[in-house]
Amino acid sequence: MSWYDQGWGLSLTVFLPLVGVGTLLLIPKTQERLVKATALGFALASFAASVALLIRFDFGSSAAFQFGTDLSWIPAIGSRYHIGIDGISLPLLVLSTFITVLALVYSWDHWPEPRNPKAFSALILLLATGMAGTFVALDLILFFIFFELVLLPMYFMIGIWGDRAMIRLPGFRREVETRLYAAIKFFLFTLFGSAFMLLGFLALYFKADPHTFDIVALHQAGAMGVFDGTYGAWVFAALFLGFAVKVPMWPLHTWLPDAHTAAPTVGSVLLAAILLKLGSYGFIRISLPILPQQAQDWAPVIAILAVIAIIYGSLACLAQTDMKRLIAFSSVGHMGFVMLAIATLTEAGINAAVIGMVAHGVITGLLFFLAGSMAHRYHTREMARLGGNQKVMPILAGILGFTAMASLGLPGLAGFWGEFMALLGAFNPLDGLSLGVFRTAMVVGAIGTVLTAGYLLWMLQKVNLGEVPDEWAGKDLHDADRFELAAWVPLVVMILAIGIWPKLVFGATEGAVANLIKTAFGG
Amino acid sequence: MSFTDWITDARNVVFLVIALVMVGAAVVVVATRNVVHAALTLVVALAGSAALFVMLGAEFVAWTVVLVYIGAVVVLFLFGIMITRAPIGRDSVRLDHVRRWPAALIAASVFGVMAWSTTAAFGGEEISDGVLKAENIGDLLFSRYVIPFEAVSFVLLAALVGGIVLARKDPDR
Amino acid sequence: MIVNQFLVLGALLFSIGVYGVLVRRNAVLVLLSIELMLAAVNINLVAFGAFVDDAAAAGQVFALFVITVAAAEVGIGLAIVVLIFRNRSSANVDELDLMKW
């Protein structure tokens, strides 16, 4: 199977969904079963391809880029089709294909209005290609294209299938639909960031000698200190903007609650589970190794912003009345932990970041599934109107309780390791970083876990517990159906599996992270 | 090279004859008032081109022209003529436009430009006379040109399907 | 044999074809004229092929492709003509002004 290991496996994983999009376009809209089966089939094929990579991955040399290929692509600018995965991208790649499958499984019977399975699943598959591609790209231009590719489907998902409630905006005479506002906000924010990111990429290209977009080559150049001084600082700032918007870091996060709240269920899930990870992955893959010196200069800033995000996100959650919006703000806090971990620039930190990303993907993805299903049944997301859900739909509510526990970092479930290890890393950051800043960050972050527990438990109290309000008495509210369970149970199992056996992620990442830190920071 | 030198080469004499026949046939094709005649004289013109291909050492192309054009395409035309009940009589008004001269002018200027530019470009350069066998053409088609070849086969398939779809009587009407 | 004799012949045939395309009213005759133009092009191609005399025989192969595409074109073209005739009881090109907006 050498062909599989030499680029084909990865390319299949990335592009099978795209082939699926093409195939879907050939199927008439009326053939709904066929459309659904085709979309799911391609997603499953892509997932299977990634699982085959997982099985064939050499965990002993997880620091090396495996299954890669390096083909001429756009010779005029020296951009190449260079792909490959190491231990850092492997878990994220598998996660992205996995979540895509679950999103389609869930969608099988839950299409958002206006109902159009063909277009919707085509967008999901397009998104899948973009997400998987970002994690395998080893060329900046390729990375950029995949990074931007996810924008478009998400824009349409929010803009077409999003929340139709009207909101009033300052400066506008007429009310606008939430979905339009959110979609445009999301698009412009991300585009704003990625414009700077592209500038940063170009700056890297022109400073590197010979000019190259190759990430591996740039890693080596960065380790030798090619990008130094003010030039490097500007480049780092540009990349920082691009990635920080996507993460999102405080104070660039305000697109996130709106986008999450307005997006259809599956859109929120994909947004939370994978799209946010593109930003933090960019930090790990591009910013840190290529600009190690600047990373050290900026680390305290990132740490402070991350801690602000933790506290700020949690406090904002406490004031939310809308369930989806609460979960959206919780993402701000959780990604704050990931960024705090990255800012430590240590092995413990980066490992924590990756497991935190995976865990957040699984947990918050599931939370959005649940919130979406509940909104679908109750036709409201106002927590004040809900209550006693545990009585009305015990299975769904049980999973919600379980996932909330995972989200607040209960040991034995996936969320714990990212949080705990982030704090661990913050106690002892890379030599030369300000101990005062990071240790304060650790304590404040730990206090953040209290607030996290607070808002999640209050959410459970309002939604799951208590008596059922009269409003819902006698209404036909059915419990989780089989498609929902088929999408959720795998996530529940993953939450448990990673929580009990964190080596599932650490086993892949540790070698790669150690190499990254050693090359970039000489640790 | 003078005209005398040129005309004394036997091949050129043959060429001249064929060319004259072809031009004559072509004129008939565009000028005749009988559609069936037009189709049949097209056969003559195409046969002339096949003969020229033989002279140029392109035997396979020549036979292809004979088989495809003369054998198939012209028959197709005849069917088309029959189905559309094209006029076979002497009614010139129905076959041609009234204003022929602008068209003739355009055609003449096209010829002028093309003839002048080719003459200016190539002058009296000789053609080498090698013969390419069908065998070689086959090898090339299935190696170097295999992708265009396959693409063309798709085009043919599409044309086949399209022809059927277009010409089929719609059962609804 | 010089290359120019073939080229001039091709040009002549092509021009005659142009005249036919422009002047004929019956769609079948227009198609016939187009065939004439294609034949002229083939002569040019083969003549150039013989002139350049490359091992890849690009001229002849192109001529073959042109013939094939021409066959396809005739098939579709006649089908369209038949369809138009069926709808309008006429195959005259100048009665069609669907391209006018």
Add this chain to the structure above:
Amino acid sequence: MTPLLHLFALASEGGEHGLDVVTDPGGFAGLLASWAWLIPVVPLVATFAIVLVGKRLPWKGWELAEGSIAFVAVYAVALLIANWQAPMAVEHHVTLSRIDSLPGLGDLVLEWGWVVDGLSIMMFTVVGVVGFFVFTYAKGYMEGDVRFTFFFASFSLFAGGMLVLVAAPNLIQLIVGWELVGVASYLLIGHWWEDHDNNAAAIKAFITNKVADVGLFVGVIILGITVGSFRISDVLDAVAHGDSAVAQVAFWAGLALFIGAMGKSAQMPFHVWLPDAMAGPTPVSSLMHAATMVTAGVYLVGRMFPLYQTPGMADDVKIIIVLVGGATLLLTGLIALVQDDIKKVLAYSTLSQLGYMTAAMGAGAYTAGLFHLFTHAFFKGLLFLAAGSVIHGVHSNDMSDMGGLRRFMPSTYRTFVIGSLALAGIFPLAGFWSKDEILASLSHDAGAGGGAAATLVLWLAILGAFVTAFYMARAVYLTFFGEYKGEGHPHESPRVMTWPLWGLAGLAVVAGFVNMPGLTSSFTDWLASRVHVMGDHHATALNWGLAVLGTAMALGGIAAGTRLFHRDAATQQERDRLRIPVLYPLLEQKYYFDHLYMNGVVGPIKGPIARFVVWTNQVVLDGVVHAFGAAARLASRFVYGWADQRGIDLAINAAAAGTGEAGSVVRRAQTGKVQQYAGALFAGAVLLVVGFLIFG
């Protein structure tokens, strides 16, 4: 090539399945120790099993919970006996994951393991035995509950989490167990979640603990990173060797860990959750107060005891510990005096007793503190079960609805009295021995370096003995004497509930005999067999002075209680106000701690602060974004409205008008006739070529 399966391999890197043997018992005892991982695992597996199949079983999952806890009890007692015969201290480690290296330090290893030594065996025994009785009792108590099965799943998780914590040989596993206990307590306290009050109590418990857990996290991280290993044995090794790096951080680490312990063991000012935790079913209270949750803090201090005891390490924290313990034991005991809810009386008494244990730990009396934990587990478990039996009989928690129950519920009455006497510290019941030992230790510490703080706490503790006896006497008289004031006909509880009462009552009588100063020292010996033990003070002979004084205080308390509440129980509430006018409102409001927390911390955070943050988000940050948008719109309006529409457009419009005119002329050329187009095409081509030829 290291394949995927390697992720599932235990102890991948060369014999990491380590075994630290300090005292290897060998033989059957060694075998027992090496299989002791079953102790935490069996209840956890039972939890999952109950969730999955519990409802289909004949007893709806109770049998699984009961079986697992019985297994733990038997196993723990077997270990206890083995330890009695030959002291053992064994640690097992299994590597879960290893992060290559922390900068400048060793590898960060995530391990799972189990430690079998005197301390953990004692805790196993307490959890197993008390748990066994409580689980049995709970079957009767919870009969017919809507979520019977789920209750026992949570209950097993509760016990299992505690056992994970106790068995932990490393600090991360300890956190895991710690949090499992926390979440199980959340589920159990909020078991009847239809009522929001119960859920609020559960959240209060969880959040209070979580606040304290910040301390635990910080302490664990400081110690783990400084030492380079999270193994408790490694940490204590470093402590024993006087490692200077550890000495630098020891104070903060010790303080942070103790803050964590204060949360779980409900020391002031983290005590507020425990009385509210009464919202859960009574068996939960019983297990929580006796064996599982609240003992965790004391256990943690005991486990890390060398850190606090070694000079130069965290020994400065000890004075904080002893003062916190002293404050808790007296202040919360006083609150118990004014409670009308029988369970709350017991809850505050638990707080008070935990204060005793903490004070003992702070006074360096490792054995005394844990001994009190041991005896307290039995009689407090008993008291709660008996209280539960009363509540079961009269369907009310309020003592003003009770009275005269000794005639209706003889078994409950007798066992409750035994428990109360044990708690009050009446010779020769269990409480006497342990409380006396604490007093002796405090007295010793007062002379040995504890200074004024220890002396103060000693007097507080002696005063506390009086208070304890007083409120227990009050509870007994109000509940079981006088006339029945409630509604309906109270009845004795079923056998499945009364025999655990008698079982625990027996233990409450005899549990103290294992450590009678000068006579027996079995308990001391058990606890001495551990990986690291540091010289704590242990009384070798009865301190007659303190024993007499303590007993006198207890008897005095009982006498006062009898005097006040025996005859005229009906008017008890008025009496409270009459007798202690200044103190009463303070006590009734629990020193305003809850007000302070709710109005001073939680309220502002949930209210104004959270709203402010959202305001910042919606108005300030989004305002910036919207301002950008508005600016862009304004700019576009200007560009469009002025520059474009009136400036450039003037020209454009003129041009457009011209174009329109021209178009109407030129459009005549657009005939739609294909052939004209083709003619134009060819003519155009010719013109182009000619143009090129001429101008090119």
